[in-house]
Amino acid sequence: MPRTVAVGLAVGAVLVGGALFVAASVGFDSDPAAETDATPAAAGVTLPPVDARFDYQIGQPYAPPSGVTVVSRDREASPAAGVYTICYVNAFQVQPHEVTWWQRNHDDLLLRDADGEYVVDGDWNEILLDISTAAKRTAIADIVNTWIDGCAADGFQAVEPDNIDSYDRSDDLLTLDDAVEYLKLLAPHAHAAGLAIGQKNTTELGTRGRAAGLDFAIAEECGRYDECGDYTTVYGDHVIDIEYTDDAYTTACATVGANVSVVRRDLDVTAPGSPTYVYRAC
Structure with missing residues (x-):
């Protein structure tokens, strides 16, 4: 989802309603800084094609614009026909419409503060997973990995676990180390299911995400925050950037658009017909 400001709120309740490409070779032992056009990935998985026209459809699926060959969609949507489709999974926080299920079945896996109140990403009204x-x-990964299996069964080619940086919104109850150890439970499972797995935002990972098994990066607003090089240093040209302002989009196109996928989307990633819908690509 679009990057958020670090916020931790306590709440007692939340509203309830969630073409073939060439596979890369094995290896994580090369110098990331020396990489340019490709990043090694797990055997048997297929990375998104480099510098392809991309569309970010995690808000609502629709027919991809002309020329689009890579799309990201929510795990509850169907893959886009005839294009490489990435499966969006909110792996670190709870979608508002899934709150009741988590509370009834796994309330002990929802993060609480010292007062016993849920810790919430206030921008998106999402409880953090503990x-x-x-x-x-391990318990959370067992659940999320079933979603990843569902992505594979539905025909997605990759998975995008979102909110890796939720530790920044945890009131210091979670750490970067926690996120890395959790990713180590998701990445091998995704690979075993035949899916590539991407790093979502979180430049603080450095090379640790790749070492944990991540294959490529989806970066929101790396042009705006001058972070695109942080991703290309680790993943070469296997980077997808989404910008939400015209100025940042122009910057990203000028700096990395010749080598990686860059798109301009509206903040709510709406579909055509919406008064706020925006889509451009360079």
Whole structure:
């Protein structure tokens, strides 16, 4: 989802309603800084094609614009026909329409503060998942990995686990180390299911995400925040950038648009027909 400001709020309740390409070769031992056009990936998985025309459809699926060959859609949507489709999974936070299910079945896996209140990403009204211990990470991964299996069964080619940086919104209850250890449970499972897996935002990972098994990057607003090089240093040209303002889009196109996918979308990633819909690509 679009990057958010670090916020931790306590709430007692939340509103309830969620073509073939060439596979890359094995390896994580090369110098990331020396990479340019390709990044090694797990055997048997297919990375999104480099510098392809991309569309970000995690808000609502629709027929891809002309020339689009890579799309990201929510895991509850169907893959786009005839194009490489990435499966969006909110792997670190709870979608508002799924809150009741989590509370009824796995309330112990929802992050709470010292007062016993849920810790919430205030921008998106999403409770954070509690990845603070190995046992809880394993329990949550068991659930999220079934979603990843569903992505594979539905015909997606890759998975995008969102909100890796939720530790920044956890009131210091979670750490970057927790996120990395959790990713180590998701990445091998995605690969075993035949899916590539991407790093979503979180430049703080450095090379640790790739070492944990991530294959490419989806960056929101790397042009706006001058972070695009942080991703290309690790993943070469296997980077997709989404910008939400015209100025940042222009910057990203000028700096990295010749080598990586860059799109301009509206903040709510709406569909054509919406008064706020925006889509451009360079």
